[in-house]
Amino acid sequence: MEQEPIEILIIEDNPGDVILFITALKTLKLMHNIQIANNGFEALDILNKKNGKENTPTPDIVLLDLNLPDMEGHDILKYIKATPKLKKIPVLIMSSSATKQDISCAYDNYVSGYIVKPSDPDKLEYIVKTIEKFWFRVVERPSKF
Numbered sequence: 001m002e003q004e005p006i007e008i009l010i011i012e013d014n015p016g017d018v019i020l021f022i023t024a025l026k027t028l029k030l031m032h033n034i035q036i037a038n039n040g041f042e043a044l045d046i047l048n049k050k051n052g053k054e055n056t057p058t059p060d061i062v063l064l065d066l067n068l069p070d071m072e073g074h075d076i077l078k079y080i081k082a083t084p085k086l087k088k089i090p091v092l093i094m095s096s097s098a099t100k101q102d103i104s105c106a107y108d109n110y111v112s113g114y115i116v117k118p119s120d121p122d123k124l125e126y127i128v129k130t131i132e133k134f135w136f137r138v139v140e141r142p143s144k145f
Contacts, residue, residue: 005031006136009059011043011076012036012094013068020121021063021094024128030136035059040071044079047086059089061135066095066102074105081110088142090135 008025012018018036025034035056037043045051047059062080066073073093080086090112095102098116106114118124135141 005033007033007035007057007060009035009037009043009046009062011040011062011068011073012065013038014065017065017117020124021128023121024125027125027129028132030132033057040068040073040076043076047080047083060141061131062089062091063094064091066093066097066106074102074109077106077109077111090141092131
């Protein structure tokens, strides 16, 4: 039986970081599709299947930056975890912030994991491969919604 591709939503406004994520994700052995949201409003359209995003698949995992131009990543996380049809989606914060306040706030709002973005592309590739192994080979996840 052929496995369906993993649906990954990256919510990131920095084009350089998006390129690094995509490059690292290309090393994955699992089939996957990547959807990019450059801001919070676009992310909410994708998650709610509105404003031209009606046919967008529900993500299997969300990689979320905290510092976005229109809203805080913490607010997007709160929205996802408060929305019944979305709350089971694993959300990983990938931020340059290593402050105790940001990390604590993320876990207070039920983030699945908090990762400080490395500046080294090799370390990012390692992190992405670790995410793949853990979330899609080790962990039992709820079935598609």
